[in-house]
Amino acid sequence: MRLAKFLASAGVASRRAAEELIRAGRVQVGGERVLDPAKDVNAQDAVTVDGGPVTPPAAERIVIALHKPAGVISTAADPQGRRTVVSLVGSERRLFPVGRLDHDTTGLILLTDDGELAYRLTHPSFEVEKTYRAVVARPPVHDRTLRALRNGVRLEEGLTAPARVRRVGPDVIEITIHEGRKRQVRRMCEAVGHPVRSLIRVRFGTLELGDLRPGRWRALSAQEIAALSRAAKG
Numbered sequence: 001m002r003l004a005k006f007l008a009s010a011g012v013a014s015r016r017a018a019e020e021l022i023r024a025g026r027v028q029v030g031g032e033r034v035l036d037p038a039k040d041v042n043a044q045d046a047v048t049v050d051g052g053p054v055t056p057p058a059a060e061r062i063v064i065a066l067h068k069p070a071g072v073i074s075t076a077a078d079p080q081g082r083r084t085v086v087s088l089v090g091s092e093r094r095l096f097p098v099g100r101l102d103h104d105t106t107g108l109i110l111l112t113d114d115g116e117l118a119y120r121l122t123h124p125s126f127e128v129e130k131t132y133r134a135v136v137a138r139p140p141v142h143d144r145t146l147r148a149l150r151n152g153v154r155l156e157e158g159l160t161a162p163a164r165v166r167r168v169g170p171d172v173i174e175i176t177i178h179e180g181r182k183r184q185v186r187r188m189c190e191a192v193g194h195p196v197r198s199l200i201r202v203r204f205g206t207l208e209l210g211d212l213r214p215g216r217w218r219a220l221s222a223q224e225i226a227a228l229s230r231a232a233k234g
């Protein structure tokens with residue numbers, strides 16, 4: 001593959017901007033500066049831009065954004081034969097879900113065949129943010145309750161990390177967390193006296209659910225995948 005295409009499909013820059021980076025002498029292959037955008041490279045070559053390594057292009061991996069409807073489970077397979085997020089996509093590739101959403105939670109879930117990326121996006125140490133909208137019981141939600149959610153709520157296994165929380169309507173709050181504890185948002189809301197009536201995930205890292213309809217999905221572009229993996233700290 002041509003070096004400029006390699007950089008573009010790795011999400012470093014547009015094809016044209018990648019050519020400029022190369023001509024400006026900022027790109028090295030195997031430790032040597034390369035000025036020709038047409039130089040042939042492959043995934044085994046160590047390519048750097050300004051000294052930083054470039055992860056090989058995403059051509060070999062696939063990441064899908066799905067709007068999970070309620071009543072679908074987010075495991076790869078279900079022994080009881082219930083509908084899974086993977087069966088909704090029906091890909092010939094062996095995909096697995098990136099993390100979990102509860103049976104009744106709707107919204108953005110990612111599926112991929114890239115185990116390393118899935119690990120980075122879900123392991124708590126990488127602190128990838130996820131944003132949820134919760135419709136809660138017993139409105140109104142007072143400011144002091146929002147503050148409690150922000151500062152950390154005591155769950156049975158300990159205090160939750162600081163969260164970003166805002167009120168979107170009298171009974172709707174938006175919560176951004178970067179931990180991935182089981183049923184975390186539901187348990188946090190329950191702990192402050194507002195059990196969740198419905199829950200939707202509207203953002204995962206750099207990716208928004210946007211206007212993707214329930215049950216629909218789309219494959220992410222190389223740029224979107226690159227941005228997502230940059231969102232994983234570490």
Ligand code: URA
Pocket residue numbers: 100101102103105132182183184185186187199
């Ligand atoms: N928090 C929850 O309580 N449920 C989910 O599905 C995701 C986050």
